[in-house]
Amino acid sequence: MNNVPESQTQAPSQSLHARILGELIERILSGEWPPGYRIPSELELANQYGCSRMTVSKVLTKIVQAGLIERRRKAGSFVRRPHSHSAVLEIKDIKAEVLELGLAYSYEIMSCRKRPSRVSDRLKFTVAVAGPVLDIVVRHKAGCQTFCLEERLINLRAVPEAGTERFNELAPGAWLLTRVPWTAAEHRIRAEASSTEAARRLEVEVGIACLVIERRTSWAEQPITFVRLTYPGDLHELIARFTPSQA
């Protein structure tokens, strides 16, 4: 009921949104509202905060997105118990990774050739690729040590300009990022003993434990590129974080 006055006497530093969001999340995370607790309805909250139902509704929508509550018509909104361990994995540019370690970065194009797509490429792209592909192998170095082996296929139907690119200034991954939009990516991460081929290119012994990341990138259902990154030994570590509150 006391609509405008309250927002004037209150610190105008943050929006009403933010204030309500913060207070509700605080109640949930502090355990004052434990898992299973039924939180006040939109109408009750709107009355408590002296604001419209719409405002409360938008806030609750955010808390749903954060995974802290779930809502059921007629029943109400309930605090969820902590659920799956999902986390945001950030996969950085290799150059940035190396520089963050304080090492000098360089790369060598070991091979780069245009060829028709093979049946085996379909396994990599999960969908059939007609037409030519660019098959590239790059060695990324940190200082004088090999940091990562990159084996990449680029769908030339989707990115024809890659066919004439020499990748002298930018490694293929960085070059693609500047040129091509992408809308979906799937990553597969596993440990693998280094094969004879990979060991030779990485300049390590055969059978060493490697972290392998495979990434399929597509744009509007069209495959763009497939890349396999092989990090030898325990040189490399992926880090993923989760926090429910995201503003």
Add this chain to the structure above:
Amino acid sequence: MNNVPESQTQAPSQSLHARILGELIERILSGEWPPGYRIPSELELANQYGCSRMTVSKVLTKIVQAGLIERRRKAGSFVRRPHSHSAVLEIKDIKAEVLELGLAYSYEIMSCRKRPSRVSDRLKFTVAVAGPVLDIVVRHKAGCQTFCLEERLINLRAVPEAGTERFNELAPGAWLLTRVPWTAAEHRIRAEASSTEAARRLEVEVGIACLVIERRTSWAEQPITFVRLTYPGDLHELIARFTPSQA
């Protein structure tokens, strides 16, 4: 200007929200609105769709969250070029993982003892833990094969009831999920050659490539648990996906 009639002649199956969202995303992903393109203002879109500005605003907020556009006051809303390779990594319950493979799941508590915290524990928890911890080793099996070795520390100051739990019904990870809220988790993922100790417990050869996931979980700045999961060989693969459209 053709407001209500359109939404009536149109299939009423989806909300106006969803229709506008879909059409705008389609324009962006199809390349009709390329990166850098300035999309119509809220007012223009509201007129085009014959709806209120509020409705358009909510839709655009979603597209911002999806990372497809960025908005600047006075300037307008612009299509972003594809940015960092971040992805959502979902780390499932081990039992669920095994069952999804169509295998029988079981686990054995190999050791479980209460002890005071050591200096070495601080490295695992990244912050100091005073007081007792519960030190548990669990072997998870898929069929008759060892699927994963779990080495876990639980901060008994934060979760005192774990001290008397026998973990007969639920493995420690699942038990914790049902009992303890958590607000932050950090994962580290790497490849590692199996140590003598781990190889013995996993019943595999020494030096085999293993996928190692370490997870630190905390609640309101207080460490809850540290766990190291070791998956032998290439038995296990993590999958992470990114798609900008999420509703």
Add this chain to the structure above:
DNA sequence: CAGTGGTCTAGACCACGTA
């Protein structure tokens, strides 16, 4: 049936930043 969330409206004022 009644209460709840889901959606939508037609306005409004303000903050900000570019022109």
Add this chain to the structure above:
DNA sequence: ACGTGGTCTAGACCACTGT
């Protein structure tokens, strides 16, 4: 200065669902 997004209101109707 003015157009844009950011926020907010006080209503409204509908769909769903638990009692």
